[in-house]
Amino acid sequence: MAPRGRAIWSGSVSFGLVNVPIRVYTATKSHGIRFNQIDRESGSRIRYRKVAEATGEEVPTEQIVKGFELSPGQYVTIDSDELAALNPKASRMIDIEEFVDLADIDPLFFDQPYYLVPDKGAGKAYRLLVETMEQEGRAAIGRVIMRSKEYLVAIRPLDGVLCMETLRFDDEVVKPEEMLDDVEAAGAEVSAREVAMAAQLVEGLTAKWDPTKFADTYHDEVADLIERKAAGLEVVASPAPASAEKVVDLMAALEASIEASRKMRDAKEEPTATGS
Numbered sequence: 001m002a003p004r005g006r007a008i009w010s011g012s013v014s015f016g017l018v019n020v021p022i023r024v025y026t027a028t029k030s031h032g033i034r035f036n037q038i039d040r041e042s043g044s045r046i047r048y049r050k051v052a053e054a055t056g057e058e059v060p061t062e063q064i065v066k067g068f069e070l071s072p073g074q075y076v077t078i079d080s081d082e083l084a085a086l087n088p089k090a091s092r093m094i095d096i097e098e099f100v101d102l103a104d105i106d107p108l109f110f111d112q113p114y115y116l117v118p119d120k121g122a123g124k125a126y127r128l129l130v131e132t133m134e135q136e137g138r139a140a141i142g143r144v145i146m147r148s149k150e151y152l153v154a155i156r157p158l159d160g161v162l163c164m165e166t167l168r169f170d171d172e173v174v175k176p177e178e179m180l181d182d183v184e185a186a187g188a189e190v191s192a193r194e195v196a197m198a199a200q201l202v203e204g205l206t207a208k209w210d211p212t213k214f215a216d217t218y219h220d221e222v223a224d225l226i227e228r229k230a231a232g233l234e235v236v237a238s239p240a241p242a243s244a245e246k247v248v249d250l251m252a253a254l255e256a257s258i259e260a261s262r263k264m265r266d267a268k269e270e271p272t273a274t275g276s
Helices: 080-084 125-135 192-204 218-228 252-267
Strands: 009-015 016-028 066-071 074-078 094-102 110-118 136-144 149-158 161-167
Touching: 009 066, 009 136, 066 218, 094 149, 110 125, 125 136, 125 149, 125 161
Parallel strands: 009 094
Antiparallel strands: 009 016, 016 110, 066 074, 094 136, 110 161, 136 149, 149 161
16 A cells, blocks of 8 residues: 655665665654734734844845854854755665664654655565564664754664654753752652552553553644634633642552552443443
8 A cells, every 4th residue: 555645755774785765754743733823902913023133124034144142142153055065965875873672772762753665666675674673673773864964763663664763862862860960759768568559559550552542632622612712602611620639648649549540440341231
């Protein structure tokens, strides 16, 4: 079956002397709701102008350059041609530098996912790469140049196809010790009984991951609000939910949580009564 949509990039995956021609497709889609800013009184849309701070006059696009602030009010300007000269040379190759255990890549490093689809005549080489990586539990680490920018990427098998994830570089990931120096809980001690009860709670809440069970309820509520207002219906704000009572005692909180999860599980397992 042909992929839907248009490929955003095409090239080859290269490992050793093997080249696998592929096409790249975006693996996610956004369903966010976009708003414009409107003047409440006139109902007209708010527009922004690019205005010089010194003169208050609007500046044409061709007269605007990038500037890096060295000190307050002091800038070094960079032209687009100067930046273009630094761009990596265009390449249609994803060069695999090494294979690693997929489990060794912390999810913090994953950024944007894409699907790699075999191009014409590349089916066998593509399938060989997919099945080998599945068997070995490996991910391929390489680099790719898209939109004049070089990305570090991880390629992994996913449901029979290759998924390419752009990766954050190491210095882009904030390490816990860099921001959690003063967390009191880091040195706190817990009892064996508390750990056992927490494990019981975790076990009671454990389920097989199914992303279809979760929906963006806020998005749905905003869309419903827009529809109702567009239809001229009166909208009444819902009362704020009552705040949960703060439980100070950890054991009491664990016991209450275990009981609540047990009741929730029993309710799910209870067969629905049907009338004749």
